[in-house]
Amino acid sequence: MTGGVLFVHNNFPAQFRDIAQALVARGTPCAAIGSGAAPGMEGVRIERFQLAQGSTPNLFGLAIRAEADLLRGYAAYEAATRLKAQGFEPDLIVGHPGWGEMVLLSEVFPGVRQIHFAEFFYHGRGADIDFDTEFVTPGLAGILAGKTKNAVAALSLSDAEVIVAPTAFQASLLPPVFRRETLIIHEGVDVERACPGPALPLPLPDGRVLGPETPLITHVNRSLEPLRGLHILLRALPQVQAQAPDAHVLIVGDEWARGYSGAAPEGSTWKREAMKGLEGKLDMSRIHFVGRLPHEAMLAALRRSRAHVYYTYPFVLSWSLAEAMACGCYVIASDTAPVRDAIIDGVNGKLLDFFDVDALATALVDACRAPPDAFAALRAAARETAVARFDRREGRRRWMELIDGQRGRKPKA
Numbered sequence: 001m002t003g004g005v006l007f008v009h010n011n012f013p014a015q016f017r018d019i020a021q022a023l024v025a026r027g028t029p030c031a032a033i034g035s036g037a038a039p040g041m042e043g044v045r046i047e048r049f050q051l052a053q054g055s056t057p058n059l060f061g062l063a064i065r066a067e068a069d070l071l072r073g074y075a076a077y078e079a080a081t082r083l084k085a086q087g088f089e090p091d092l093i094v095g096h097p098g099w100g101e102m103v104l105l106s107e108v109f110p111g112v113r114q115i116h117f118a119e120f121f122y123h124g125r126g127a128d129i130d131f132d133t134e135f136v137t138p139g140l141a142g143i144l145a146g147k148t149k150n151a152v153a154a155l156s157l158s159d160a161e162v163i164v165a166p167t168a169f170q171a172s173l174l175p176p177v178f179r180r181e182t183l184i185i186h187e188g189v190d191v192e193r194a195c196p197g198p199a200l201p202l203p204l205p206d207g208r209v210l211g212p213e214t215p216l217i218t219h220v221n222r223s224l225e226p227l228r229g230l231h232i233l234l235r236a237l238p239q240v241q242a243q244a245p246d247a248h249v250l251i252v253g254d255e256w257a258r259g260y261s262g263a264a265p266e267g268s269t270w271k272r273e274a275m276k277g278l279e280g281k282l283d284m285s286r287i288h289f290v291g292r293l294p295h296e297a298m299l300a301a302l303r304r305s306r307a308h309v310y311y312t313y314p315f316v317l318s319w320s321l322a323e324a325m326a327c328g329c330y331v332i333a334s335d336t337a338p339v340r341d342a343i344i345d346g347v348n349g350k351l352l353d354f355f356d357v358d359a360l361a362t363a364l365v366d367a368c369r370a371p372p373d374a375f376a377a378l379r380a381a382a383r384e385t386a387v388a389r390f391d392r393r394e395g396r397r398r399w400m401e402l403i404d405g406q407r408g409r410k411p412k413a
Contacts, residue, residue, distance in 0.1 A: 004029030004088065005403065006109075008076065008095030008102055012038045012046060015117060015187050016094065018392055019399045020044055031088050033079045033101060035072075047083050049075035049101075061141065062148045069100025069152035076101035080108040092407045097156035106159045111411035115402065116160040118182065120316050121173040122149040128227065128260070128313040131336075132354070135226055135273060136262065154178075161406060164399075167317050167341040185399060188392030189322045196328035196383060199304035199372070202250075204288055215247040215368035218305040218329070220298065220320040223259025224251070224271045224289075228318070229311025229334060231274035232357055238281045239361035244368035249287045250301055260315060302327040307367035311354060312336055325349075326386035330375040332363050342389065348381035 005023055007016050012034035023030050024043035032038075032046040040046040051071050055064055093114045095102045102116065123129070124143035138146070154175075157163060163182040165171035171182050199212035210216060217240070221228040230251075240247060255271045264270045271289070293301070302308060308329035310321045317338040324331055325342065331349035333339045345351035352359045367375070 003091045003407075004031065005407075006030075006080070006083070006088070006090035006093045006095075006105075006112075007032040007044070008034075008093060008105065010035040010038060010072065010096070010099050010101060013041045013044070014096070015119075017041060018187065018396055019094075019403070022396055022400060023403070029088075031083055031090070033076050033083070033095075045088075047079040049079040051075050062144060065145070065149050066151040070103065071100070073100040073103035073152060073156075077104040077108060080105055084108055091411070092403060094403065097153045097160075100152045100156070102156040102159070103152050113161040113406045113409065113412060114159050115162045115164060115406060116157055118157065118163045118165045118170065118174055118178070120170060121153065121175070121178075122146045123173060126314070127173065128315045131313045132226060134231070135270075161412070162402065164402070167338060169314070169338045169341050170316065172337075183398075183402065185402070186322075186390055186395050187399075188390050188395030189319055189326060189386070191326045191387050191391045194299055194302075194323040194326035194386075196379070197300075197303045200300060202301060202304060205290055210248055212304060215244060215306040216301070216304055217247060217249045217307050217309060217364055217368070218301055218324075219249070219251045219309045220318070220324070221251065221253040222292075222318075222320075223257040223261070224253040224255045224269070224274075225259035225261040226270055226274065227259060227261040227313045227315060229309070229354065230270065232311055232334075232354065232360060233309050234274050234278060234282075235357045236361035236364060237287065238278070239358070240364045240368065241283050241286060243365045247286065247306075247364075247368040250305075251287065251289050252291075252293050252298055252301070253289075254292050255289070299323065299327060302329055305329050306372065307332050307364055309360070309364070310334070310339065312338060313354075314338060317341060322386055322390035325382040326390065328379040328383045330367060330379050331382055332360065332367070342385065343382075346378075348378055348385050350378070 012032045013020050020030055030044045032044050034046055034048055036048050036050050090112055093112055096117045098119055124146035129138050129146040157178050163178055164185050165182050166186045171184050202210040219233055221230050224230055255269050264273055302324050308324045308331050310331055311334040314337045333343050333349055333351055334354040335351035343349040
């Protein structure tokens with residue numbers, strides 16, 4: 001089958017779900033390459049790959065990530081070869097170059113244009129790796145390892161006709177030679193589903209129900225990790241609980257999931273590490289770690305949040321922030337580069353120094369003590385920003401326009 005779009009992502013569909021669905025709905029043939037654990041999706045034939053070998057024992061440390069990416073790249077190359085043997089010949093490849101799967105595909109489908117989704121280009125200094133050294137001090141080895149994480153991704157990006165980054169900050173991390181070919185298109189969230197609504201009673205895991213009048217602080221942190229500021233929030237809570245004794249805190253995320261902060265110390269979790277020093281200082285009956293919630297339950301919690309805490313290292317901007325803004329939350333966020341792509345202090349939220357625990361505590365106490373409508377203007381502005389910048393329909397429109405434009409061009413020589 002000649003023509004169609006090949007998606008490449010080790011966890012397909014991931015960020016490509018919406019545009020893949022749109023293409024399938026209009027009859028465009030689509031296939032995908034993903035790892036053995038990739039969920040896949042209806043209407044897209046997926047060729048899964050398995051690695052033929054693991055990392056070489058005693059390999060030079062700075063080469064470990066590059067070897068792993070090349071192993072994935074070769075496995076994806078073999079998967080693409082199988083697709084080709086089955087008769088699938090795409091006229092466009094759309095993929096994520098971050099784990100190596102894109103690096104050899106031009107050898108299977110020469111001349112086929114490629115769009116690369118550049119989610120994050122690592123830096124040893126000035127981004128996430130050296131931002132917070134409390135739990136992990138990178139040292140020179142960590143800084144060099146951060147830089148060399150990009151070895152295969154950079155080689156992959158050299159095959160891209162167009163690069164897409166979700167935000168201005170994420171685009172700014174790319175080297176200038178790639179930045180010139182980069183468009184900023186956020187994939188977006190469903191701003192019709194994530195929307196303001198009445199503060200409904202909130203059932204808790206222990207059977208209690210929080211009434212709409214109870215001040216609620218929300219925090220979504222998929223892997224309960226320091227990269228998203230869990231330790232800062234927890235350290236602010238003794239003061240919050242002392243000064244706002246009716247406030248409750250809802251923390252959404254999986255303690256056992258591996259996140260972007262790497263592995264916690266052996267035998268521990270990042271939640272346990274963040275709780276150290278707080279023993280006996282917190283009323284845990286008012287702090288609710290609820291694990292991962294069904295999406296509708298999370299949105300319901302956001303709708304009745306008195307203050308939503310979003311902290312992050314200089315890293316990828318979370319969908320959860322866009323959804324919180326779309327729900328009209330009063331967002332208290334870290335004054336870090338990715339957040340400044342969404343929040344302007346005093347206009348549609350509040351920005352604070354990431355490490356200033358007292359400032360966060362004060363802001364949360366103010367939010368919990370104030371009347372529910374005290375921050376109505378900031379909430380409305382947050383919703384307006386989400387609709388203007390993070391509406392999935394606009395992201396889909398721009399992606400489809402890009403895909404159609406690339407498919408309409410002649411193959412590269």
